[in-house]
Amino acid sequence: MKKTFYALIIPAILTILFTLPVNLAFSRAFNNDFETGDLTDWEKEGTAFDFQPTWGDNPTARGRGQPSQHQGEWWLGLFEKYPGEDKAKALGVNPGATQGDAPQGKLTSIEFKIIGDSMNFLIGGGNHPWGGNTPCCVNLEINGDVERTATGNATETMSRKEWDVSDLKGQTAKLVVVDQNGGGWGHPNFDDVHQADADGENIPWDRVLAVEAQGKLAVSWAQMKKYY
Numbered sequence: 001m002k003k004t005f006y007a008l009i010i011p012a013i014l015t016i017l018f019t020l021p022v023n024l025a026f027s028r029a030f031n032n033d034f035e036t037g038d039l040t041d042w043e044k045e046g047t048a049f050d051f052q053p054t055w056g057d058n059p060t061a062r063g064r065g066q067p068s069q070h071q072g073e074w075w076l077g078l079f080e081k082y083p084g085e086d087k088a089k090a091l092g093v094n095p096g097a098t099q100g101d102a103p104q105g106k107l108t109s110i111e112f113k114i115i116g117d118s119m120n121f122l123i124g125g126g127n128h129p130w131g132g133n134t135p136c137c138v139n140l141e142i143n144g145d146v147e148r149t150a151t152g153n154a155t156e157t158m159s160r161k162e163w164d165v166s167d168l169k170g171q172t173a174k175l176v177v178v179d180q181n182g183g184g185w186g187h188p189n190f191d192d193v194h195q196a197d198a199d200g201e202n203i204p205w206d207r208v209l210a211v212e213a214q215g216k217l218a219v220s221w222a223q224m225k226k227y228y
């Protein structure tokens with residue numbers, strides 16, 4: 001009787017021990033909306049993202065007359081320089097502070113599998129398309145190729161745009177926020193990106209990343225070590 005008990009219980013415990021941490025690790029969410037208040041899951045280059053994400057409706061705080069219409073509390077507003085009360089205090093800046101258009105750089109997300117039919121996101125800022133000399137945009141990259149791209153419409157106010165990605169299903173992609181423009185309206189705004197199913201329902205990111213985990217690692221070891 002005792003032998004049977006151990007024969008059953010030990011493999012069960014081992015199974016739980018070996019599968020649980022893996023499932024926990026891969027069922028985490030993606031910082032798709034910057035509500036961590038930092039750039040977790042994203043890698044920055046250049047200086048444009050040094051004070052991102054930005055907190056609250058900073059364009060309104062500076063009297064711009066173009067409310068950001070961001071999701072939650074945090075978003076990428078590359079003209080702004082208000083990275084929340086604590087960081088702003090340390091920087092000696094007040095609500096409404098700006099860094100302007102001059103800084104440039106790019107921000108690249110972790111990789112994820114495309115499992116939805118579409119992707120949607122909030123975008124604003126400059127209208128300098130990819131392919132021009134000084135782009136300011138958000139790109140969907142697969143194997144280094146830009147498969148989809150979007151820009152703002154020369155207003156700080158973000159609106160929701162959508163890409164049809166049904167033909168890209170099963171591929172591994174990443175998002176890249178590009179600021180290669182130091183002139184007028186030389187900044188993108190971005191927030192709250194999702195994949196959606198054929199009915200237009202957003203797919204939770206933990207499900208997207210879990211699918212990725214069955215094939216290859218959703219994040220690099222360097223990123224894993226950073227978050228766990």
Ligand SMILES: [Ca+2]
Pocket residue numbers: 033034035070071072073074075191192
């Ligand atoms: Ca947000």
Ligand SMILES: [Ca+2]
Pocket residue numbers: 048100101102103104179180181182183186187
């Ligand atoms: Ca810029």
